[in-house]
Amino acid sequence: MKKHLSSLLQQSIEAQQEQGLLPAGVHPLINIERTRDPSHGDFACNIALTLAKPAKKNPRIIAQAIIDTLPTDSMVSRVEIAGPGFINFFLDPLSQHAIIPSILQQGQKFGQSNIANGKKVQVEFVSANPTGPLHVGHGRGAAYGATVSNLLSAIGYQVHREYYVNDAGRQMDILATSVWLRYLQTNDASLTFPSNGYKGSYVLDIAATLRQSYTDTFHANTSDVFNDIPLDEPVGGDKERHIDGLILRAKACLGEKNYRIIFDAALSSILLDIRGDLEEFGVTYDDWFSERSLMDKGAIDTAITKLKASGHMYQKEGAWWFKSTLFGDEKDRVVIRDNGQTTYFASDIAYHLHTLERGYDIIDIWGSDHHGYVPRVKAALQAMGADPERMKVLLVQFAVLYKDGEKMQMSTRSGEFVTLRELQQEIGSDAARYFYVMRKAEQHMDFDLDLAKSQSNENPLYYVQYAHARVCSVMRLLAERGLSYQPDEGLKQLEKLTQAHEVSLINCLNQYSEKLLNAAQQYEPHQLSHYLRELATQFHSYYNSHKFISDDKALMQARLVLINATKQVLVNGLTLLGVNAPESM
């Protein structure tokens, strides 16, 4: 519609330019927007205001001139000048009715488009280290990533959803060592657990399972384990050196094979947990991509070779550095440590390169604490000859959690956190998904757990779902009264829908595709959730002021068609948000 109006204006402006009333050679951007105030019509254009300066004329005079040469159009009933020189378009309400048959015909597909034309994009999200269960902080990334994926898919992207599993590296070693020490503790309660180990109860569970399956296979004497290990922080030492010492000791005591058994047991147990939680949250992936598999494939070596070949690597103090400052990063970054091990950064370079080579553009959804990481990854891609524009990072701010009015710190290490699973059990997956996605991602979010739990009925989601359930309820009653719904009849009677509530509801339906497109292109699911609330508002208001089931059969069928179209749009929108649309509540 915007395009349509825009072309009408374009024609008019060109006509004015030919007549010399407007300066030729000026090609202003025609900007059409929906009005906020219905008294300003349906669409407004500020073109006369922007032309005022180059034309050196009063904007209202320009507006009048443009209107005078504006081609007539069946969809436009009236055009007005308002305020300083806005051109307001009033659409013919009857022409708006066409959206209704269109919704009913297209059903679940209504609102979708193929603007992206099948372009391949990978959305990588959550990707929390498998060192513990997901907590509510991860929930936001999960809900956001899943919804952005759905939105992109709805406008024609071929979306690949991926979870990058950090199954290599020091954190995993700390986890494996933590499990082993808990295992040893079951035999020797005097063993002091390191302050920097993973303290969550799930570590105890994994240790207990190992004890059952392997009995004493991994046994070691406490004194041998701690012999010559640097002191821990609480007793005046350094917690990092202490845990690193223990990791080495674990590997030495257990041997490669047994250490790997414990490591893999911890990894698979936690990964299974994460996967289950996400599935219950309605979040699924096309691939769980293992960091270790990158190493096994030699992809990291390949990437490093490529970087070296680019001439942007150098050696300093025994380590290999990537000269990322050449590409706008704050400082150069280590890729290979002086001990010969590659850094996490090296894995990430390889991972991103690998993804691009698979033909996907990249959308990474990261916690905002990783924002400083963006320039170096892009720098590496650029150095290797890839286009850094193919990688887009969406940062999600942390949800600050409040419980009993107090702020809670989320820490996997300390084991003090509210898990995503607990949240689901308390308020349900639908409410949680909706809640997370109501705010835009880069906005800080306060998550009041008590409110979410105790007043879950006030969650705005129920308002939207209720609108859907009400339509279903009307349809049930219709059947109970022995009446039937005849869409074909209703579609012939659309001109009977002239009430103010009906006009504005239809107007709202007309905006769905546009909102969906915006939400997808801007990666902003909240735009969709706000729209759905507005649609529900229009419906509830209509419901309260007019009867749908009545003796006037023609009017009744017309109204039934309208509310069923509304229902369809509600379903389509909620589906994209990963939320159910129940028939009764």
Add this chain to the structure above:
RNA sequence: GCGCCAGUAGCUCAGCUGGAUAGAGUACUCGGCUACGAACCGAGCGGUCAGGAGUUCGAAUCUCUUCUGGCGCACCA
């Protein structure tokens, strides 16, 4: 100290590439069920858009600056 993100109604948040009188929800105050489901509707109250300066026909939106908050600034991941 440097960098990124933010500051809008008592609270939680929208406000689309600068547009008309800054909007919702919630809280609070009224009013509406012998009614297709009241998990609803209608009305009201509530703002120096953190402060200041600038850009222009026009600024919550753009620029600069100050203040406040979150997060980053590893041979951790």
